[in-house]
Amino acid sequence: MITAMTFIIALYIFMLAAFTGYEVISRVPSILHTPLMSGSNFVHGIVVVGALTALFNASSVLEQVVGFLGVMMGAGNVVGGYVVTDRMLAMFKPSDKAAPQKGAQK
């Protein structure tokens, strides 16, 4: 049973998590915006855990069907999000040589 106190605690968790998300993103160079959007897309894939729990506790055909769809979509979110983010980030590497020389001969 969810009581008033757990509701308040939930609000605290939400507030602190919101600040955390803001802080994590606020100092990001723009070159990482797309990978980071994809990365945060992966992180909310944790919903698959909720869908799994719901499916394990399913006791009717409706719950089973919806739970199955939920797990399938959640798994798609997790795996797809990971693969895409990994592919994008794998491409970031610094140049082997020093910074390109400035203002050489004309």
Next chain:
Amino acid sequence: MILLEYIVAISALIASGLLVYGLKRMSSPVTAVSGIVTAGWGMLFVTAASFLGIFSVSEAAKPHLVVNVILAILGLVIGGGWAGWKGRSVAMTAMPQMVALFNGMGGGAAAAVSVIALTGPKETGIVPLLVTVAGGLIGSMSLSGSIIAWAKLDGRMNKPIRFGGQRIINAAVFMLTVLLGIMAAFLYHQDGGGIATLLFFIGALLAGICMTVPIGGADMPVVISLYNAFTGLAVGLEGYVMADPALMIAGMVVGSAGTLLTVMMAKGMNRSISNVLFSNFGEASASTATGPQKEAKSVAAGDAATTMRYASSVIIVPGYGLAVAQAQGKLYDFVKQLQAAGVDVKFAIHPVAGRMPGHMNVLLAEAGVPYDMIYDMEDINDSFADTDVALIIGANDVVNPSARTDKSSPIYGMPILNADQARQVFVIKRGMGMGYSAVQNPLFFQDNCAMVFGDAQAVLSKMVEAVKALGTS
């Protein structure tokens, strides 16, 4: 069974820590790769731990447990397998719509959790039911909206759909859906509750579609980012209903991070979120191509290449056209030649180059361009004035000077790259067609600008040849 519950709870705690820490590491190019791996371990850990939940299912579910576990494994394999295959095989240029699709799936999963909470036998009370309705609404809108966004970016839906009174109808659909949702929560397990729940989810899916169809393709990145934040929020809310703090934390972190990211993107295009969502971009722009048009000069690829070979500084402005032509690799070959000849080469990236902030960086990185040659708009915009050559490849709107001067232009006020201030401007373009925003670009008619017509891949090949022919001196 108490011990088991502690194991599950502590696994979730460790996992949410790893997820947030991973996201933090992803926010710097140096640690980014290890960041996604960290987050990946967290996710694997919490998913595995959730299977311990099969030992503590409710009485009602016990007879179905075997079927449920088989369904769960099937769902994981099918969903994960499909997404993994899709994510590996898709071209880099198609990444934004893939992100949209995977994001929509997350929203759908949150909506599914909400359906079960609204129809299942587990008594929770009115507050969690209302929270579940909110999460279901946001998740469903994210699902259907993301699918529309995917279709638009994938070129399956080209024209924005707009009609008179659209905003009123959208608002009506949304209000009605909220009303149905509240009814569904209050009629939980009573007559009419099932119907209200069904209508509520249909309405929520419809609301997501209505909200997305009038938005033009150029604004889609902002919309995807917004739906990413939406899904995060929905996951967080469903986490509360499931009494799972890991979902609450991970969801809400993404909800706020995604919102901030959305604001940053919208700012990059000099538009506010409400502007993106509720105004019809480009509608009032019929009369921009007025005034006497001069003829745009054109120049052969080889001549342009020679000019750059003997310049001392070149700034390259890549746009989506470069990616479409798959010419990033060729471009980098050309850049390496210029560097070998002592030319100072930099890349200037507009915040919304490509189809998403940072998308162009990813595309260049794919071609092996080191990220320390790539500069953001703020860092490089002042350098154009003392640069010999600005080479614009497949970009248009982001270098359109009328954004600075022409108040009637729909892109007026959008920050642009000052490529027009370079001593010489070359534009590689397939023809005189207009950019994504369908606005004429006066830069092309400037005296210091010359067009190099042709497919970017072909033109760059010619340029590489031309510089090679000059030899090293």
